[in-house]
Every structure is written in C-alpha cells, then in structure tokens.
Amino acid sequence: MTSPSTLAAPTRRSRAGRLAGGNALLGVLGFATFLALLEAVPRAGLVSPDYLPPLSRVGGALADLAGEAAFWTALGDTVRGWFLGLAIAVALGVTVGFVIGTVPVLREFTASTIEFLRPIPSVALIPLAVLVFGTELRSVLLLVVYASFWQVLVQVLYGVRDVDPVASETARTFGLSRWARVRHVTWPTALPYVLTGVRLAAAVALILAITAELVIGAPGLGNEIGIAQSGGAVARMYALVVVTGLLGVAVNVLARRLERWLLSWHPSLRREVVS
Amino acid sequence: MSILRRVTRASLAALTLPAALLALWWILTADSESYYLPPLSDILAAVDDVWLRSGRLSADVLPSLLRLLGGFLLAVALGVTLGIAIGSSRRLRAFCEPVLEFLRAIPPPVLVPVLMLFAGIGDTMKVLVIVSGCVWPILLNTVEGVRAVDEVLVETARCYGLRGPSRLWHLVVRSASPQIVTGLRQGLSIGIILMVISEMFAASNGLGFSIIQFQRTFAVTEMWTGILLLGLLGFLLAMLMRLFERRALNWYFGLRQAQRGGSR
Structure with a gap:
C-alpha cells in the first residue's frame, strides 16, 4: 500500500x-x-x-570605470585592506577568545574590560592612525582590525561557553588531553559561533576599510569616491558607490557560502537540507 | 558573609584589569618623550581645559549628540514602520528583498559625499547620513521579527477578535520586540560611527570635527582627550541601550528563563 x-x-x-x-x-x-x-x-x-544622474549615465560611468587600470588598482587596494584586516582580526579573535574562554578565571577578570573596550567606536582611532601611519595601508589595517576583532572575540566567547558539560566530562573521563578536548569538543561546538563572528566581522571590515580610505585618503575605492565628489564627477561617484554596494553583496554571499561549506555536518544545516 | 565575599570577588574581578591597564599606561608614558604618546597624566590634566572650561561641551558635544539622537529616532520610526509593513506581507517581502539586500550592503560612510550633494554640509546632511546608516539593521531585524511571530499566538489573537492597532501593538510589535531591540543596538553603534565620520568629512562643529581639527593642528594631547571622550561616549550610550533593553524586554528574559525550566 x-x-x-x-x-x-x-x-x-x-x-x-x-x-x-x-x-x-x-x-x-x-x-x-x-x-x-x-x-x-x-x-x-x-x-x-x-x-542624481539617471541610471543610464551611471551605467555609462560604470563602463568607463571598468576600462580604467586605476579603478582596478583601487578595487584591489580596498579588497587587500579588507582581507588582511579581517584575517588578522579573525586570527587574533579566535586565539584570544579560546584562551580566555577556556580559563574561567581569565574570563571573569577580563569581562569588564571587554565590555568597556568593545563599544568604543573605531573611528575614534582615525586621528591617531593618521598621525602615526599617515595614509599607508597600516592606517586602514588599524581601524579594520580594531572594529572586527571584537565581533569575532565576543562570538567565540559565546561559543566556548556553549560547550555541553556532559560532552566535556565524557572527554575528560576518556582521558583526552587538554589539547585534544579543545580540538574535538570545544572547537566543533564553537565553530558555528566563530563563523557568525566572521560573517559579522567581514561586513564591518568592509565598512571600516572604505571609511578609512574616504576619511584618511588611503588609496582605494573610498578615496576614489572622495576625489570624484570633490571634482564634481557625480555620475562617476555614483558608479563607485554602486561598486562598493556590489562588493558588500559579494562579501555577504561569500561569508554565507563559507558558513554552509564549513558547517555542512552541523545539525542545523542538515535539517534545513532534509526538510 | 558569603554574599559579602561574592560581592568583593565580583568587584575585584571587574576592577583589577582596568586598573592594571590604566596604571600600566600611566607608568609607561610617565616620562614619555614620544610626540604621539604624551603622558597620561598630561592628557587627563588637559581634559578640564579642553572640554569643560572652553565651552566645547555645549558648542561641540551637544550638537553631535542632538544630531545622533535625531537621526537615530527618525531611523527607528522609519525602520520599524517599514519593517512591520514588509514583514507582514509575504509578497511585499519577496518584492523588496533583493533591493534591500543591495542597499544594506552599501557601506554607509560612502553616502556622506552623496548626501552632501543634496543637503550641503549642514545639520540636515548629518542627520540624513545617520538615518541612512541606522535604518538597515533596524528595518531588517524588524522584518525578521515580524515574520517569526508565533503562529499559535496569531490564531489565538484572531479567535479573540484582536485586530487593528491593538493587534499591531500587543501581538506584532510585542512578539518582534526582541529582534527590534537587537536592530536598535546595531543601529546605534553604526549611528555613532556615522556621526563622527560626517563631522570629520565636512563640518564646522561637533565632536568628530574637534578631534580631526586637533589632529590637523598637531595638538596631540588635546587629540587624545577627544579620543578618550569619544570612547567614553560610545561606552555610555551602549550602557544606556542595555538599560533600555533590560526594561523593555524584561518579560522576554523572564519567559526564556521559565522555558528553560531553571536549568540555568
């Protein structure tokens, strides 16, 4: 039947x-x-x-941009600042997060400092970056790393706290070393949180990279927008804004792809596929 | 006795590291000759002169805060209203989604030069910049919140004949409020960034303007006081937001605790 x-x-x-x-x-x-x-x-x-030039003119400016070597250099500069900053922030955030998260005393004694430093707007560091690093890549990196580090760190701390006590005790009973417990119990639990942190940080990093270029004048798309605006090249400015938007969409899509790919084993995603 | 000990321990945990860091900063820079890193004692001594006695608090900080407040409130009104409308209708949501995905992906600071074209460099431009950045997290979180309203509650409300404004307020807004508040928190931190950037880019007063002015005139000690003030402001606003969250979502935290059944 x-x-x-x-x-x-x-x-x-x-x-x-x-x-x-x-x-x-x-x-x-x-x-x-x-x-x-x-x-x-x-x-x-x-x-x-x-x-607000009609779309067709912005499209024309966009086509012009695509033919310019300078535009592709600027795009490359922005992407490089974004990627390097994000990579440093993720590496730092994950390391610090795991160290603080797995040692209860450290967590207790750093909580207030983290709560205080996290909401400090990273743009407050702009004048310092200008004075110390000028318009170099390092200025951009300082802002990007500061802003995205907290996003990752906070998520990692949540993730490490989420470890199932039974799983942790079981691992201990079976005689897993401290390192093995981090690798096989804490890491898989925290990974979804880490990736959420990376996704949030990726968006923030792009905002800060372009901000640094716009305000400080470091080479990149933000700087190009500033130049186009002060030169009265309105259609070109809109075309550049559209490019930053497309870049933003690409970053979001990429981050979500990464999440799906690395978490394909995770129950939350498997349920999604089944239903 | 044990309560006293717990309180002592908690305050010790909260204060030790900040105190140690400040002491370290104080000692390391005490006889600093570095141009960029003046002694912390000098910076703190300058706060009074730079911000309090010169009237900068009312001439620069207040306008900044008012612009932030105005922009943020406008963004809340716009984001929540549109979010409820878009979240309530599946068709409207499908219709708007790609456009919203694109608009939200534009880094908000690039709108500063764009909005300068329309609104010059006055207060209007700055408020618009803040609105245009804050509105996305609020809007998108509201949409998610409204979408996820519990089906059973919806049916129950229908059975009891709840409709119109009271349905909106007691059912939709109430159910979506945890997400809305998340959106507000994210929106506020973007708002602060945009407040500062719009003033750094083009302004004649404001906190961001003062800081960048100190930097351009190489008044490094004054610049540091500005950085500290801005950091403090960010922290205080985040605290205010959390206080609001505690009050507004008291029922929600209680509900969650009850659902977990004392497992925490």
Missing part, C-alpha cells in the same frame, strides 16, 4: 517550488522597479539630474 506520505511529499515540494519561483519573480520585478525609478525620477525632474 502506498503510504499517504509518499504521495503527499511531491505535491508539497512542488508547491514550495512554485512559491520559491513566485518569490524569485517578485524579487526580479522589485529590482526592475527600483532601477526604473532610478532612471525615471531624475529624467522627470523630480530630483535634479546634477545630484
């Missing part, structure tokens, strides 16, 4: 598929409306085209 569940499953799936298809269509429609508005509003004179 065919069980009702095997009959019901395909219909439910096709309904879900239809829903997803409908959603994607609506999304495309939404984006098209957004683009059409960007073209129509300046053309109709609702906003002066000097301030």
